[in-house]
Amino acid sequence: MSAPELPAGTGPRRRLRLLAFLPLALFLGLAAVFVVRLFTGDPTKLPSALIGRPAPAFALPPVEGLVRDGRPVPGFGQADLATGRPVLVNVFASWCAPCHQEHPLLMDLARDGRFTILGINQKDRPENARRFLGRLGNPYSAVGADGEGRVSIEWGVYGVPETFLVSGDGRILYKHVGPLTPDSIRNGLLPEITRALATR
Numbered sequence: 001m002s003a004p005e006l007p008a009g010t011g012p013r014r015r016l017r018l019l020a021f022l023p024l025a026l027f028l029g030l031a032a033v034f035v036v037r038l039f040t041g042d043p044t045k046l047p048s049a050l051i052g053r054p055a056p057a058f059a060l061p062p063v064e065g066l067v068r069d070g071r072p073v074p075g076f077g078q079a080d081l082a083t084g085r086p087v088l089v090n091v092f093a094s095w096c097a098p099c100h101q102e103h104p105l106l107m108d109l110a111r112d113g114r115f116t117i118l119g120i121n122q123k124d125r126p127e128n129a130r131r132f133l134g135r136l137g138n139p140y141s142a143v144g145a146d147g148e149g150r151v152s153i154e155w156g157v158y159g160v161p162e163t164f165l166v167s168g169d170g171r172i173l174y175k176h177v178g179p180l181t182p183d184s185i186r187n188g189l190l191p192e193i194t195r196a197l198a199t200r
Helices: 012-040 097-109 126-136 150-154 182-198
Strands: 087-092 116-122 142-146 162-166 172-177
Touching (some): 097 182, 162 182
Parallel strands (some): 087 116
8 A cells, every 4th residue: 555645745845845944034023123223213223231340441542643732732541531521532533424423513512611622533644634624623522543443443333423421430321323513412412411411
């Protein structure tokens, strides 16, 4: 007596077909998560594992040839963040269009004497950085050249521009992803600065 025939589509052949569709199913699942996050999440509120922690150890050289008020603008490192008062660290580049948009707001913030603004110039050529700050003004008391972007990675930077608020003892308190806007300054950054000043 011969063995009964199995219906088509069962057994090893069916399993192989299912396995062939597995990568497509995984891709579609990941794409769906990405789309949902894209349209429901706020990209300026990307989480940062560094909030509440000391700023990473780093030391950046100055942007070659950068001068402010007739004096060379220094680079900076971790030790320059523990000043006893809040420090804004702004990651920027001359090739970044949103950096051009937010720059007038940084110039306005630089007039506020309650905190210092330092710049990390990411993956830029010195002559381009000098031209950018020469044309739009320099709100930074120090600018570190992060030519390869390694220090920015240590800070958890997703892309330029990004701005961090650092406490007087060198801890990262706040992170803003993307260009600063009047609304983000008024409702996000300035309240955080006020809190930082109240707790020093």
